[in-house]
Amino acid sequence: MLRYVTTNAGKVREAETYLADGTVRQLDFDYTEIQADSLAPIAARGAREAYREAGGPVLVDDAGLFIEALDGFPGPYSSYIENTLGIDRVWEVARDLENRRAAFRCTLAYCDGDDFAATPDPIDRGDRSAAAAAGPTRDTDGTSAAGSTEPAPATDGLPVKLFQGAVPGRIVAPRGDGGFGYDPIFEHDGETLAEMSTAAKNAVSHRGRALETFAEWYADR
Ligand code: IMP
Numbered sequence: 424m425l426r427y428v429t430t431n432a433g434k435v436r437e438a439e440t441y442l443a444d445g446t447v448r449q450l451d452f453d454y455t456e457i458q459a460d461s462l463a464p465i466a467a468r469g470a471r472e473a474y475r476e477a478g479g480p481v482l483v484d485d486a487g488l489f490i491e492a493l494d495g496f497p498g499p500y501s502s503y504i505e506n507t508l509g510i511d512r513v514w515e516v517a518r519d520l521e522n523r524r525a526a527f528r529c530t531l532a533y534c535d536g537d538d539f540a541a542t543p544d545p546i547d548r549g550d551r552s553a554a555a556a557a558g559p560t561r562d563t564d565g566t567s568a569a570g571s572t573e574p575a576p577a578t579d580g581l582p583v584k585l586f587q588g589a590v591p592g593r594i595v596a597p598r599g600d601g602g603f604g605y606d607p608i609f610e611h612d613g614e615t616l617a618e619m620s621t622a623a624k625n626a627v628s629h630r631g632r633a634l635e636t637f638a639e640w641y642a643d644r
Pocket residue numbers: 484485486487488501502503505527602603604605606616628
């Protein structure tokens with residue numbers, strides 16, 4: 424059983440369309456989102472923490488909107504910017520840019536406690552030497568992340584397999600009622616993601632593309 428670590432049931436339904444029946448189940452677990460300037464280390468760290476919680480295979484995703492003329496901003500800070508500024512103000516910032524090209528990117532991070540054979544998709548190995556030196560991973564209050572007072576296994580050096588997907592587009596004035604997040608201000612092929620049906624969005628979305636690559640690999644795992 425693969426656990427998709429998310430508070431969003433819609434993501435699990437999307438994953439189900441790529442994976443064999445009954446393969447994936449939601450794990451509603453709030454892992455620590457570290458600060459980093461790219462998505463991969465955030466998702467990889469989350470996958471290790473979630474694996475420690477679940478004790479079995481887990482999939483964590485991290486996504487963001489990358490605006491070309493703003494050097495990729497808000498990128499890994501997309502969630503924070505959506506919750507603080509809001510998408511209308513992101514549009515106000517982008518409106519005056521000559522180049523409004525942008526991309527949604529998604530990184531999926533998979534961890535099942537074992538190592539991986541080499542494939543073109545990257546593997547994040549964390550910091551094995553630091554993990555070994557530090558011993559078992561503990562929270563600052565001395566308990567493990569799962570809340571137990573038992574020492575947690577040292578998961579910091581566990582290999583995590585990463586899968587990436589992206590969808591190109593441009594920032595436009597808000598249009599459409601569907602989707603979520605930045606969908607109304609992100610246009611792909613003449614339509615904003617908020618104007619597309621769920622199926623049409625999933626067919627082009629960053630997460631859909633990452634899930635497709637993951638599902639192909641996972642079928643052989
Ligand atoms: P998360 O990684 O799914 O938590 O998403 C990070 C940020 O990107 C949040 O602000 C989301 O609303 C936004 N986001 C992620 N995926 C999408 C999408 O498919 N459409 C619009 N916004 C998204």
